[in-house]
């Protein structure tokens with residue numbers, strides 16, 4: 001089940017499809033933290049050191065941040081990572097998970 005699905009508003013529809021399919025096969029609930037970001041919000045996150053770029057894929061609606069609603073430790077993201085990769089493969093959508101960069105476990109972006 002998806003929590004805070006309203007936060008997917010404005011996100012690339014292909015990426016939304018992946019998140020929805022992932023939520024249907026994931027054994028735990030998937031909470032949407034953030035989808036589309038304003039430049040103002042991006043600047044804030046960048047200044048606070050929570051983002052490493054001002055050119056985030058969130059600005060164009062091509063990224064979402066997902067978590068289980070409880071734990072920030074990387075290990076707890078595994079069920080979501082498995083479900084997102086499976087869903088993307090099934091739908092033929094190319095996505096990149098921030099876990100693969102070694103620091104941004106909640107982040108998912110669609111590749112063009």
Ligand SMILES: [Zn+2]
Pocket residue numbers: 058063064065106107108
């Ligand atoms: Zn992100």
